[in-house]
Amino acid sequence: MQIYIPSETDRLKKVIVHTPGHEVSLVNPELKDELLFDDIIFEEDAREEHLDMLDLFRTAMPEDGEILEITDLALECLQDEGVRREFVDTLVDELPYENLTAVQKDLQQLSADELLRFVVEGSISPSSHFTLHPAPNLLFTRDLAAVVNDTVILSKAAKRARARESLLMELILTNSETFSDVKNSIIYTDGSQSIEGGDVLVASEKVVLIGMSERTSFSGLMGVAGQLLAGNVEHVLAVDIPKKRSSMHLDTIFTFSDVNECVVFPPAIEEQRDNVVELYKSGDHIVTKQHDSLKSALEILLETEFTFIRCGGEDRTTQFREQWTDGANVFALAPGVIVGYERNTKTFEALSDHGYKIMNQFDFVDEYSDKPFDHKTSGKIAISFQGHELCRGRGGARCMTLPILRN
Numbered sequence: 001m002q003i004y005i006p007s008e009t010d011r012l013k014k015v016i017v018h019t020p021g022h023e024v025s026l027v028n029p030e031l032k033d034e035l036l037f038d039d040i041i042f043e044e045d046a047r048e049e050h051l052d053m054l055d056l057f058r059t060a061m062p063e064d065g066e067i068l069e070i071t072d073l074a075l076e077c078l079q080d081e082g083v084r085r086e087f088v089d090t091l092v093d094e095l096p097y098e099n100l101t102a103v104q105k106d107l108q109q110l111s112a113d114e115l116l117r118f119v120v121e122g123s124i125s126p127s128s129h130f131t132l133h134p135a136p137n138l139l140f141t142r143d144l145a146a147v148v149n150d151t152v153i154l155s156k157a158a159k160r161a162r163a164r165e166s167l168l169m170e171l172i173l174t175n176s177e178t179f180s181d182v183k184n185s186i187i188y189t190d191g192s193q194s195i196e197g198g199d200v201l202v203a204s205e206k207v208v209l210i211g212m213s214e215r216t217s218f219s220g221l222m223g224v225a226g227q228l229l230a231g232n233v234e235h236v237l238a239v240d241i242p243k244k245r246s247s248m249h250l251d252t253i254f255t256f257s258d259v260n261e262c263v264v265f266p267p268a269i270e271e272q273r274d275n276v277v278e279l280y281k282s283g284d285h286i287v288t289k290q291h292d293s294l295k296s297a298l299e300i301l302l303e304t305e306f307t308f309i310r311c312g313g314e315d316r317t318t319q320f321r322e323q324w325t326d327g328a329n330v331f332a333l334a335p336g337v338i339v340g341y342e343r344n345t346k347t348f349e350a351l352s353d354h355g356y357k358i359m360n361q362f363d364f365v366d367e368y369s370d371k372p373f374d375h376k377t378s379g380k381i382a383i384s385f386q387g388h389e390l391c392r393g394r395g396g397a398r399c400m401t402l403p404i405l406r407n
Contacts, residue, residue, distance in 0.1 A: 001014075001177070001178050001179075001180070001181065001405075002181070002405055003147055003150055003152065003178075003179065003181065003182045003404050003405060004147070004149060004150050004405055004406070005147040005148060005149065005202055005403055005404070005405070005406050006149060006202070006204065006205045006406060007202050007203065007204055007205070007256075007259070007406065008201055008202055008203070008255070008256035008332055009256050009257070009258055009259055009332040009334070009335045009336075009406075010334070010335065010406035010407055011061075011062065011333070011334040011335070011375060011406060011407040012057070012060070012061055012065065012332070012333050012334065012403055012405075012406055013061065013062060013064070013065050013066070013405040013406055013407050014065065014066045014067075014068065014403070014404050014405035015057065015066075015067055015068070015401050015402060015403045015404065016068045016069075016070050016073070016141050016401075016402040016403075016404060017050075017054065017067060017068070017069060017070070017141055017400060017401055017402070018069065018070045018071060018138045018139055018141050018400075019047055019050045019051060019054070019069065020041065020043060020046040020047050020050055020136075020139050020390075021043070021047075021071075021120065021121075022043065022121055023120050023121045023122075023134040023135055023136050023138065024040075024041045024043050024046060024134075024136045024139070024393075025041075025043040026121060026122065026134035026136075027040050027041070027134060027136050031133065034133070034161060035133060035134070035136055035137070035161050036137055036159060036161050036162070036394075037136060037137075037392070037393055037394070038245075038392065038393075038394050039392035039393075040392070041136070041389050041390075041392050041393060042389050045388070045389040046139075046389035046390050049385075049386050049387050049388070049389055049390050050139075050390060050400070052361060052385065052386065053339070053361070053385050053387075053390075053397070053400070054067055055361075055365055056339060056361045056364060056365060056383060056385055057333065057339075059364060059365045059368050059369065059373060060333040060334065060337060060364075060368070060373050060375075061333070062372075062407070063372070068178065068404075070138065070141055070144075070168070070169075070172070070402075071116060071120065071138075073172045073176050073178060074116055074119075074168055074171060074172055075112055075113065075116055076176060076177075077171050077172060077175040077176050078112035078115055078116060078171075079112050080175070083171070083175050084108075084110070084112060084115055085108055087115070087167075087171055088104065088107045088108050088115070089104075090167055090170075090171075091107070091119075091164070091167060092104050092107075094163070094167055095163060095164070095167075097160070098132060102130065103124065103128075103130045106124060106128070106130075107124070110124070118132075119135065119164050119167075119168055120134070120135050120138060121134050121135075122134045122135070132164075133161065135161075135162070135164050135165055136393065137161065137162050137165060137393070138165055138168075139390075139393055139395070139400060140198075140393070140395045140399045140400055141400065141401065141402040142197045142198050142251070142395075142398060142399050142400065142401055142402050143155055143157070143162070143165075143196040143197045143198050143215075143249070143399070144165055144166060144168075144169040144197060144402060145169050145173070145197055145402060146197040146200035146202075147202075147402075147403065147404050148200065148202055148208055148228060148233065149202075149205055149231070149232055149233070150182060150185055151182070151185045151186075151187060151228070151231055152173060152179065152182050152185060152186050152187070153186075153187045153195065153197070153200060153224055153228075154166070154169060154170055154173060154186055154187065154188055154189070155169065155189070155195055155196045155197050156188075156189040156193060156194050156195060156196075156220065157194065157196060157215075158194035158196065158214070158215040158216070158217070159215070173186055174186075178404075187224055187227045187228070189220050189223055189224065190223070191219075192217075192219075193217055193219045193220035193223055194215060194216060194217045194220045195210075195215075195216045195217070195220035195221060195223075195224055196213075196215045196216055196249060197402065198211075198213075198215070198248070198249025198250065198251045198252070198398075198399060199211035199212075199213050199215065199216040199221075199249045199250045199251070200224075200250075201250060201251060201254070201255070201256065203237075203256070203298060203301075203302060204302060205232065205233075206232070206233060206234040206235060206301075207233070207234070207235045207236075207237065207298075207301050207302060208228055208233050208235070208236050208237070209236075209237045209239055209250065209294075210224065210225060210236060210237070210238055210239070210250070211239050211240075211241050211249060211250025211251075212238055212239065212240045212241065213241050213243065213247065213248060213249055213250060214243045214244065214245065214247070214248045214249075215248055215249060216249075221238055225238065225279050225286070226286060229279065229280065229281045229286060230281075234280060234281075235278055235279070235280050235301050236278070236279040236280070237276055237277070237278055237279075237291075237294070237297050237298075237301070238276070238277045238278075238279060239254075239275065239276050239294060240275040240276075240277075241253060241268055241275070242268055245394075246323065246324060247265070247268055247323075248394075249399075251328075251329055251398050251399065252265075252323070252326065252328060252329055252396075252399075253265040253268040253269055253311075253323065253328050254268075254269050254294070254328060255328060255329055255330050255331070255332075255398055256332060257309065257330055257332060257336065257338045257351070257356075257382075258332075258335050258336040258380065259304075259335050259336075260302070260304045260305065260306050260307065261306070261307045261308075261309060261336075261354065262306065262307070262308055262309065263308075263309050263310075263311055263327070263328050263330050263338075263340075263347065263351075264308045264309065264310060264311060264328060265310075265311045265312075265319060265323040265327075265328045266310050266311075266319055267319065267320075269294060269308070270293075270295070270308060270310075272293070272294075273292055273293060274290060274291075274292055275294075276290070276291040276292075276293065276294050276297045277289070277290050277291070278290075278291060278297060278301070295308060307354065309347075309350050309351060309354050310347075310350050311323050311327040311328040311344070311347050311350075312327055312344070312346050312347055312350075313346035313347065313349055313350045315346065318346045322344040322346055322347050325341060325343055325344055325391050326340070326341055326344070326391055326394070326395060326396030326397075326399070327340065327341070327344035327346075327347040327396075328347075328396075329395065329396030329397060329398045329399055330382075330396065330397060330398065331396070331397035331398040331400075331401055333375075333383075334375035335375060336356070336375065336379070336380035336381070337375050337378065337380070337381050337383070338351075338356075338381075338382050338383065338397075339361075339382075339383045339384075339385055339397045340382065340383075340384065340385075340396060340397055341384070341385065341386075341387045341390075341391055341396055341397070342360060342361075342384030342385060342386055342387070343387070343388070343391070348382055348384060351382040352382070355379075355380050356380045356381060356382040357378075357379060357380065357381045357382070358381075358382050358384070359381055359382075359383050359384070360383070360384050360385070361383055361384065361385040361386070364381070364383050385397070
């Protein structure tokens with residue numbers, strides 16, 4: 001299967017997601033902070049909201065488009081007994097703080113379904129007293145990897161709560177037929193370094209942005225940047241962002257809505273200066289160049305003028321409120337065709353002011369249910385979708401998607 005992402009906005013063709021399952025119902029409110037959730041989620045409504053979002057995706061995607069469920073990919077890999085045994089050994093070795101050696105033999109006896117349930121939900125069986133915390137963040141598949149052109153960056157989670165997810169993604173990358181053509185094009189992060197997919201944005205085939213955030217370390221950023229620059233990428237923009245829960249990744253404060261348009265959280269993007277460093281190769285060395293702003297860096301490297309659309313509009317308080325509910329975390333289905341939470345009304349008003357037609361998810365699906373969607377004739381569209389439960393986990397449309405192929 002072809003894997004290729006040349007930009008953030010080319011038409012979506014294949015994407016990996018995870019519809020919320022029972023794991024979100026296992027989050028104890030007293031442990032929600034440790035599990036990186038700001039609130040508890042009602043499973044049934046969250047699942048319905050997510051499935052409705054996927055219906056919207058299918059409507060906008062080409063006929064041969066494909067939405068892949070990450071647990072289906074993992075289950076496919078775990079059907080092989082040898083792969084299961086190796087994966088159990090990896091869990092034991094990579095998660096020493098979980099004391100899995102105590103149940104290693106039990107884990108080796110599990111079926112593929114049982115082992116996957118253990119990784120996602122934390123329980124071996126109803127009769128076993130050995131449990132782990134659930135992995136509710138699996139919903140946010142974006143953070144597990146990033147595809148840049150035909151290279152896959154395997155994320156390494158900064159927090160223990162997401163460590164099992166990283167191992168699950170590695171299992172898929174190295175064993176699934178979906179990634180058989182890119183097994184030799186995987187970038188790994190070693191040691192105590194960390195990098196997560198929410199900090200990687202592909203501006204073009206030659207220019208990639210990486211946020212240095214709460215979740216992506218300086219060493220992790222530099223290690224990945226060096227490997228990208230050794231390939232077809234010519235420029236990496238390292239963007240230093242606030243190390244806060246509210247801005248945990250670059251894509252929580254900055255996303256592309258069109259080829260040269262972005263939705264931004266002004267206090268962390270427009271009002272910052274000298275926080276962008278360009279990395280590029282000169283001979284055998286990596287050279288750095290500081291830029292005074294992200295906007296000017298993009299305009300210089302991509303040789304086009306950029307428009308920054310403000311999350312929350314012009315009002316300061318609304319900017320903070322709507323960034324908190326992922327107003328800046330939009331996801332492009334095609335150039336100028338984006339989706340985001342309907343609750344961020346001022347962000348949608350700002351998009352309307354910049355020429356976007358505003359539609360809700362149901363009207364969009366109805367309009368294109370009996371005819372193919374063509375972004376080349378539709379004009380720019382900002383589609384709102386419901387996410388009253390989904391947004392409690394602190395992640396928007398981009399956070400919940402891992403694109404692996406765009407046309």
